[in-house]
Amino acid sequence: MQDIKIISARYDEPTVQRLVAENMLDLSERYGGTGDDTPLAAADFVPPNGDFLVAVADGTLIASAGWRRHGDDAELKRMFxxxxxxxRGxxxxxLAAVETSATAAGCRRVILETGDKQPEAIKLYESAGYTRIPDFGYYQGHDGVLSYAKALPPAA
Incomplete structure (x- = not known):
């Protein structure tokens, strides 16, 4: 794979929103509806209460992952x-970049919601040390929702 840089970006940038729209299309194809309806705002991803990361290759955004503060935790959003x-890993x-960013902001763990129609995501999270927790978020109580968490090391 070509040289890839992972950088922070504004969630409301047009290029970021195009990538988010592609993410929502993917979720819509898996689950129906419009994708993930969780209320989000660009301000959710502004340090120190969040961060939105993108992977850039040859000037093109090819991946995203953000986190927003949820109490003492960092809630993973828009991983795509x-x-x-x-x-290709x-x-x-x-995911590692999100964990690093959240650790630096003093979060104690990363928490997330995913769905049972995303087996590749489930495999990634479990292989990265995430364990099931009680459902907590916007989709709490919905069929097929799986919530996970991973403890973060104390900030240096």
Whole structure:
């Protein structure tokens, strides 16, 4: 894979929103509806209460992952890799970058919601040390929702 940089970006940038729209299309194809209806705002991803990261290759955004503060935790949102870049470890790199950012902000763990129709995401999270927790978020109580968490090391 070409040289890939992971950088912070504004959630409301047009190029970021195009990638988010692709993410929502992917979720819509899996689950129906419009994708993820969780209320989000660009301000959710502004440090120190969040961060939105993108992977850039040859000037093109190919992956995203953000986090927003949820109490003492960092809630993972909008984790996505474009189809052409899948299967090369990029999602794992994005997840690690989120964990690093959240650790630096003093979060104690990363929490997330995913769905049972995303087996590749479930496999990634479990192999990265995430364990099931009680459902907590916007989709709490919905069929097929799976919530996970991973403890973060104390900030240095």
């Amino acid at each position: 890799t474009v189809q052409a870049a899948r299967g 990029l999602a794992r790199r994005m």
